[in-house]
Amino acid sequence: MPAPIETRVPGSPTARAAALRSDLAHLLSSDDRLFAFGRRAAWVLLPFGLAMVLLVYGTGPDPRRNWYGDPLGNDFVQVWVAGRSALEGRGADPYDLPVHLANLKAACGQACRFAWHYPPVFLLPAAAMALLDLQPAYLLWTALSLALFALAMRVAAGRRDAALVALAHPIVLCNLVYGQNGLFTASLLTLGAVLVDRRPWLAGLCFGLLAYKPHFAALAPLLLLVTGRRECLAACASTVLALCLASLALFGTAPWTGFLGTLGDTNRIILQNAAASLNLNASAFGAVRLLGGSMAAAWTAQGLVAVLALGLAGRAWLRPTDPALRAAALLVSAPLLSPYLPVYDLAPLVPAVLLLALAAHRAGGLRPRERALLCAVPLFAVVREAAALTGFPLGLVLSMATFACIAERVMPRSVTPSRRRSGTGGAEALTEPAAAGSGRAA
Numbered sequence: 389m390p391a392p393i394e395t396r397v398p399g400s401p402t403a404r405a406a407a408l409r410s411d412l413a414h415l416l417s418s419d420d421r422l423f424a425f426g427r428r429a430a431w432v433l434l435p436f437g438l439a440m441v442l443l444v445y446g447t448g449p450d451p452r453r454n455w456y457g458d459p460l461g462n463d464f465v466q467v468w469v470a471g472r473s474a475l476e477g478r479g480a481d482p483y484d485l486p487v488h489l490a491n492l493k494a495a496c497g498q499a500c501r502f503a504w505h506y507p508p509v510f511l512l513p514a515a516a517m518a519l520l521d522l523q524p525a526y527l528l529w530t531a532l533s534l535a536l537f538a539l540a541m542r543v544a545a546g547r548r549d550a551a552l553v554a555l556a557h558p559i560v561l562c563n564l565v566y567g568q569n570g571l572f573t574a575s576l577l578t579l580g581a582v583l584v585d586r587r588p589w590l591a592g593l594c595f596g597l598l599a600y601k602p603h604f605a606a607l608a609p610l611l612l613l614v615t616g617r618r619e620c621l622a623a624c625a626s627t628v629l630a631l632c633l634a635s636l637a638l639f640g641t642a643p644w645t646g647f648l649g650t651l652g653d654t655n656r657i658i659l660q661n662a663a664a665s666l667n668l669n670a671s672a673f674g675a676v677r678l679l680g681g682s683m684a685a686a687w688t689a690q691g692l693v694a695v696l697a698l699g700l701a702g703r704a705w706l707r708p709t710d711p712a713l714r715a716a717a718l719l720v721s722a723p724l725l726s727p728y729l730p731v732y733d734l735a736p737l738v739p740a741v742l743l744l745a746l747a748a749h750r751a752g753g754l755r756p757r758e759r760a761l762l763c764a765v766p767l768f769a770v771v772r773e774a775a776a777l778t779g780f781p782l783g784l785v786l787s788m789a790t791f792a793c794i795a796e797r798v799m800p801r802s803v804t805p806s807r808r809r810s811g812t813g814g815a816e817a818l819t820e821p822a823a824a825g826s827g828r829a830a
Contacts, residue, residue, distance in 0.1 A: 419754050422762060427549055430556035437561040441530060445565050452496050452522050459496040461526035464567025466502040467510075468525050469495050471518030474511040479639035482511075483646025485653070495522070505654045508643035509631040510600035515638070530564050533571040537735075540575035544582050544715070544739050545746065557738045558769035562731060570735035573604055577722060578739040580608060581715035588620035595620070596627025603726040604733075607698075608718065611705045658728050667775035670734055670783025673727035678781050690727045693788075697721035700791065704798045710750070716743040716794050724787060731771045731783055737790050741765075744794050751797075758793050 445462065448454040452465075459465035466482075469491050473481040481487045482504035492500040517525040537560065541551035554560075563570040580594035595612070598605035612621040635643065659673065666678045672693040676686040697720075703709075704717035719740035723729050741761065748754045754762070767774075767786060774782040 417756075417759075419749065419759070422754075422759055423550075423553075426553040426556075426762070430553045433556040434552065437556070437564070438534075441561070441564045442527070445567075446523065446527055446530070450497070453498075457498075459492075459498070459500065460522050461529070461567035462565065463502065464526050464529055465496055465500070465522065466492060466504060467514045467529070467567070467569075468518050468522050470504055470506075470511060471514030471516070474515045474639050474643075475518050479508065479511055480642035480646040482506075483643065483650050485650075503654075503657055505650070505658070506600055507602065507647055508635040508639060509628075511635060511639055511643060512631065513600075526567055529567060533563065533569070533575075534560075536575040537571040540578040541739060541742065544578050544712075545742055550742065550746075554738050554742050557765060559732065559735050559738055561769075563735060566732050568730075568732040569601070570730075570732040573598065573601055573733065574719070574735035574739060577604070577608070577719055577736050578715070581718045582711070582743075584612075584617060584620055584715075585711070588617060589623045592620040592623025592625075593627050596624040596631070599628045599631050603728075604722050604736075607701060607722045607725060611701060611718065614702070615705050665776075667772050668730050669728055670731050670771060670775075670781065670787060671727050671729035672724070672784060674729065675781030675784040678775060678779055680779075687727075694725050697724040697791070700795050700798060709798060710747045712743040712747040712750075713794065713797050716740045716747070717798055719743070720787070720791050720794050724791065729783070729787075734768070734771070734783060734787065737787060740790055740794065744790075744797065747797060755793075755796075761789055761793055764789070 444456070445454045446460070448457075448460060452460050454460050454462075461468070466488070469488070470482040472495070473479065473488075473491060481491060485503055488502075488504055489500060492502060517529055519525075520528065534555070538551060538555055541554040542548060545551045545554070560571065562568075576594045576598050580591040580598075583591040583594070592612075595605065595608040598608070609621060609624050612624065660683070666674060668674075669677070671690060673686045673690040676689045677683075681689075701717050701721040704714045709717075716739075719736040723733060723736055726733075744758065745754065745762070748758055764786065767782060771783040771786065774780055
């Protein structure tokens with residue numbers, strides 16, 4: 389049983405400060421206490437976050453605007469507008485920026501600056517959402533993304549309480565507030581990574597469904613190819629082909645022509661002009677630009693990080709590795725390859741850390757720096773604000789810290805048995821469920 393978290397009511401400020409230091413020290417030295425604290429925090433944060441999403445961002449005085457005056461569902465509004473255009477036989481509209489902006493203004497009654505950069509396969513779910521009015525579509529989108537993410541975390545963790553802690557992560561709330569697709573991306577990557585050996589066809593289906601986000605989808609097929617997982621690769625390729633043919637059959641060739649024609653504009657708008665603002669981009673490229681670096685320096689940094697990410701993923705998948713760590717390596721590496729990484733697309737880091745914790749418990753317990761990483765989770769809630777106020781790329785720092793912890797587990801150094809036994813702090817808390825998340829049982 390996890391050790392209970394003590395609650396003290398000291399009389400003086402000095403005693404109160406000492407008690408706080410003691411509690412923090414226990415969190416940083418005990419797996420049991422850290423996990424118990426995470427569970428208790430999740431029971432508070434998750435209902436509060438969902439209530440805020442539904443009441444503040446999912447409703448408003450205007451049928452299509454929330455209480456902040458923003459479009460209902462924030463970024464989701466352009467998914468709905470693009471889907472409505474596709475349903476009305478104007479599938480190329482989202483790729484014509486002036487037309488798309490005019491459609492957005494007509495839908496939400498105010499000027500928007502969203503550009504549509506997704507390939508035409510994304511018009512399939514967008515059109516499905518557009519069958520409903522904007523508010524019920526946003527609420528359905530939110531429910532589906534949260535349900536799929538909960539399922540993926542349950543499959544990865546092998547137990548409900550660990551999945552609950554993952555659901556309370558600030559990045560989850562960020563995606564729900566924005567109405568973004570980061571939870572779908574993280575869920576599909578996670579399911580594909582943990583099911584790749586148990587259910588190769590299902591894993592390939594999950595990887596293939598990521599075709600709506602090519603810069604996240606590219607790494608998994610490459611790893612399947614170099615590791616000889618032909619059945620999974622075939623399922624992935626078949627899924628992508630089916631999605632492309634379906635979009636052609638339903639919406640014609642015009643969206644594909646428009647998409648290919650806007651690739652140069654996407655690079656200009658997103659990377660050169662930083663139209664979405666530099667504080668949103670948590671990639672190595674974005675970090676250098678935020679710090680005032682040149683385009684050449686930004687691309688150099690992005691290239692170095694991409695090489696590191698490819699190296700870790702290749703090492704984890706090409707050599708015998710704990711299945712949980714192998715999956716975590718894919719999840720932490722895929723986002724780092726992209727020069728454009730909005731903060732909500734950091735969502736794959738949530739299952740990556742979860743899988744890291746499971747592997748750590750199975751190996752004898754969390755290391756101090758891994759506990760520190762878990763204690764730093766609340767910082768994800770202020771990633772964009774920190775970048776905007778200080779010019780400090782906190783998002784990249786947290787990504788690289790996660791990357792470093794996983795890399796240390798994937799490429800371990802020889803240690804003495806006594807060192808491996810030290811600091812476990814009650815590793816039995818997750819030992820049995822970890823086996824379920826390692827790829828041996830659903």
